Amino acid sequence: MDQRGLLQKPIVTPILSALAFYLDEAYHQDFYKMNTEHYQSYRQGLGRDRFIQDNPGISAACRGPLPKK
Numbered sequence: 001m002d003q004r005g006l007l008q009k010p011i012v013t014p015i016l017s018a019l020a021f022y023l024d025e026a027y028h029q030d031f032y033k034m035n036t037e038h039y040q041s042y043r044q045g046l047g048r049d050r051f052i053q054d055n056p057g058i059s060a061a062c063r064g065p066l067p068k069k
Contacts, residue, residue, distance in 0.1 A: 006057045 032039040043049060052058050 006055050 027034075032043075
């Protein structure tokens with residue numbers, strides 16, 4: 001994204017190798033499906049959808065699951 005000029009400022013977050021990866025408990029999986037109202041509120045407050053809407057060059061893979069309305 002940085003090289004494509006999609007953002008107004010450069011990305012400054014370093015990407016580091018992970019030391020270990022632990023799977024979440026099953027109840028964390030598909031949170032957006034099981035807690036639709038909470039997820040919609042979270043997603044709206046996050047501003048991610050607005051960012052994606054304002055930056056059409058963002059790939060579909062970055063969009064994440066959309067909750068059912």
